[in-house]
Amino acid sequence: MAEMPLEQAWPTLFTRTEQRLLFRANDPATSLRSRQGLPCSSDAAEPVWYVADGFLGHYQLDRAGRRQCVGISVPGDFLGLSALMLGRSDRETEALGPALLRPLSAARLRTLEGAAPETFGKLWQVSLIDSAISRYWIYRIGRLGGRARIANFLAEMLMRLHARGLCGLDGVDLPLTQTDLAEACGMTPVHVNRMLGELRQDGICTLVHGTLRIQRLAELVRIGQFRWDYLHLGRDLDGEIRDRLRGVTAGGPAVLRTGLGRGIPP
Amino acid sequence: MAEMPLEQAWPTLFTRTEQRLLFRANDPATSLRSRQGLPCSSDAAEPVWYVADGFLGHYQLDRAGRRQCVGISVPGDFLGLSALMLGRSDRETEALGPALLRPLSAARLRTLEGAAPETFGKLWQVSLIDSAISRYWIYRIGRLGGRARIANFLAEMLMRLHARGLCGLDGVDLPLTQTDLAEACGMTPVHVNRMLGELRQDGICTLVHGTLRIQRLAELVRIGQFRWDYLHLGRDLDGEIRDRLRGVTAGGPAVLRTGLGRGIPP
DNA sequence: CGCGGAGTTGAACGCATTCAAGTCTTGTGG
DNA sequence: CCACAAGACTTGAATGCGTTCAACTCCGCG
Numbered sequence A, B: 001m002a003e004m005p006l007e008q009a010w011p012t013l014f015t016r017t018e019q020r021l022l023f024r025a026n027d028p029a030t031s032l033r034s035r036q037g038l039p040c041s042s043d044a045a046e047p048v049w050y051v052a053d054g055f056l057g058h059y060q061l062d063r064a065g066r067r068q069c070v071g072i073s074v075p076g077d078f079l080g081l082s083a084l085m086l087g088r089s090d091r092e093t094e095a096l097g098p099a100l101l102r103p104l105s106a107a108r109l110r111t112l113e114g115a116a117p118e119t120f121g122k123l124w125q126v127s128l129i130d131s132a133i134s135r136y137w138i139y140r141i142g143r144l145g146g147r148a149r150i151a152n153f154l155a156e157m158l159m160r161l162h163a164r165g166l167c168g169l170d171g172v173d174l175p176l177t178q179t180d181l182a183e184a185c186g187m188t189p190v191h192v193n194r195m196l197g198e199l200r201q202d203g204i205c206t207l208v209h210g211t212l213r214i215q216r217l218a219e220l221v222r223i224g225q226f227r228w229d230y231l232h233l234g235r236d237l238d239g240e241i242r243d244r245l246r247g248v249t250a251g252g253p254a255v256l257r258t259g260l261g262r263g264i265p266p
Numbered sequence C: 001c002g003c004g005g006a007g008t009t010g011a012a013c014g015c016a017t018t019c020a021a022g023t024c025t026t027g028t029g030g
Numbered sequence D: 001c002c003a004c005a006a007g008a009c010t011t012g013a014a015t016g017c018g019t020t021c022a023a024c025t026c027c028g029c030g
Helices: A016-022 A081-086 A106-115 A117-143 A146-163 A178-185 A189-201 A217-223 A235-244 B016-022 B081-086 B106-115 B117-143 B146-163 B178-185 B189-201 B217-223 B235-244
Strands: A030-032 A048-053 A056-061 A067-073 A092-095 A099-104 A171-173 A205-208 A211-214 B030-032 B048-053 B056-061 B067-073 B092-095 B099-104 B171-173 B205-208 B211-214
Touching: A016 A106, A016 A117, A048 A081, A056 A178, A056 B117, A067 A117, A067 A178, A067 B117, A081 A106, A081 A117, A081 B117, A099 A106, A106 A117, A106 B117, A117 A146, A117 A178, A117 B056, A117 B067, A117 B081, A117 B106, A117 B117, A146 A171, A146 A178, A146 A189, A146 A205, A146 A211, A146 A217, A146 A235, A178 A189, A189 A205, B016 B117, B048 B081, B056 B178, B067 B117, B067 B178, B081 B106, B081 B117, B099 B106, B106 B117, B117 B146, B117 B178, B146 B171, B146 B178, B146 B189, B146 B205, B146 B211, B146 B217, B146 B235, B178 B189, B189 B205
Parallel strands: none
Antiparallel strands: A030 A099, A048 A099, A056 A067, A056 A092, A171 A211, A205 A211, B030 B099, B048 B099, B056 B067, B056 B092, B171 B211, B205 B211
């Protein structure tokens, strides 16, 4: 199982010194099997987890047992920062496939607050990017129709993984089932299937056997009305993507409208 | 225009000393007219804003000019923390009615990082609660049908404002138009109108002239499948609400299901 | 061999959107 | 004071997108 080093995940954010501050060499990594939840820590303080490999989904359940995925962690992400600072973990988490997590002791992190405040602040930055992603999910689910929603979601996954050096812009290993997509996009698995079929027939992208292959990235971004600025990728990656998509940047809207109009994006 | 003091908004979080750390006495408050956006600061660093009074909406636009509200700030909230830490403001903001904002100088806050790290950490906590609210919005929009979505949203507003001491649990001044509700819930204004009509006819609540009046709070919470734990209200408020709703706490689901089933909540 | 999960497709239903035409209130200017 | 415009709210009818139900294939695995 390949492991994502901190300096690859956050090339411009954390220093090597900080890596040593955050991780304790002898803390054992935790392996999760597919569909396994986070291990409950026996002691009071749950650790923060660094996703060394694999994907994890964060869920919120309704009374009928349907669940909504409210976030997906990819290699290089941190999770549990909310539990660290607020003292209560507020979401169900489950591995979407085999995953490898490295614990960051909560007690140790707390000492950083006074001892290395700038490192502490960087973790805040990380959680703020998560927050920006959450708000973008609201936009995706609230405003976009089925096809655009899937396209937008796939574009986000592609770029987040690209930013971690896990793929180029032509495709990526994306070990999510269509049901996972459905739970993340607020749709039924059946409809996800149909939308993926349309994207495939339009020659835009294919998602088979956990492999996403992009044929026409510009089209994917266009019909998904995708903007990647919320991901805070940094100048280099922003430039690379913009070069790849010259002229496709979804320009600002002309005039505000009131309707929902999910059926527009031809 | 009434003003929300910091110690009323966050009774257990910030101390009086910290209030003096955060605010500078001679920083002038900024008044916003209804539908006015945030003032662009002339100098490089945008301040963080404390909402002393009024409501503000945060928006994300699509290419067609429709917009999705991705968050609402109420009196006592902070906004712009993301811009402070990430160096870029990532969302459009607009006052939903007359509003009063107090600036917190970015430069001044930055000095707190090293000088008063625990205060800095409390601002992180504040932003993490915002983040939890964002994730809950994903759930609301992704899983709930029209009536439940409106009920759930109104319940959130009621409890957030109740937590700030702005109302009891029987109603509240909620100066939002039906179009505001629509943009926040990912629905059309027309459908919001119909759902509000249903809630009114069922004797659950009414929203007229910017005044929300709750007749049957338990029903509102039940059909909205609302859980308030994500708001991190604290023990006292949690207890008060639980007393008010004895037995209605939406118990955990029995078994997971795959469909979307937005039409269930009888 | 049979089972279960993932993916696929068809058909019917229904919730939410869209379009349209109203009412009511508010603010503005003649 | 009234006329008028603009915005918020309301209601009806038609359309359609997405759900639901169902059946089936494919594949990995015990």
